Amino acid sequence: MSVYETRRTMMVDNQVRPSDVTKFPIIDAMLTVRREAYVPDDKREAAYLGENLTLAPGRVMLEPRTFAKMLDALDVGPGEMVLDVGSGLGYSAAVLAHMADTVIALEEDESLASEAEAILSREGVMNAVVLTGPLAEGAAKHGPYDVICVQGGVEELPEALADQLKEDGRIACVMMEGSLGTVKVGTRQNGRIAWRFSFNATAPVLPGFEKSRDFAL
Known part of the structure; x- marks a missing residue:
């Protein structure tokens, strides 16, 4: 077993399973996809650490625990089409591709x-x-x-994106308020998205997902 395979197993055993993520498709995907292949070369040694990994200014690969718990809450099925928003170097898309029919990595x-x-x-x-x-x-x-999975922080969900969710479709994102963040999962019902709290996590706010600030003179 290579050093990265060992680290992958440790990531699942020490970060994913203890977070109450036990669904076989998620565990299988996270044990299979080579996380170290989807990070910049100089960050390979940090690929399996339990923290967000910087890919570019203001852009991160979500820590394994956060991503796994999002997947658990979304409950992605084999016949489904997923939009992966802010997919970075493709790790999240690769994991989702193990579980879904098709993934559009944006x-x-x-x-x-x-x-x-x-x-x-x-x-x-x-x-x-x-x-x-x-x-x-x-x-x-x-x-x-x-399913829509947003790989970063959201202050305000753009309407254009929300409108691309099917009826009964699910969306997960890290909702940020200042430095505090919570992962929320939404389900589209009767044309509206009903949100529920899932767990606490933080991520840099993605471009275009900032709250519109009204300036008063």
């Missing part, structure tokens, strides 16, 4: 997106497609989606 940072495309291809992930474009606009032409 990334607006062009260098991250082109590298993600190369890594996913190299790692043999055939059912995830990388699109480059503004995160806040989503990817309406491929929607609506059964």
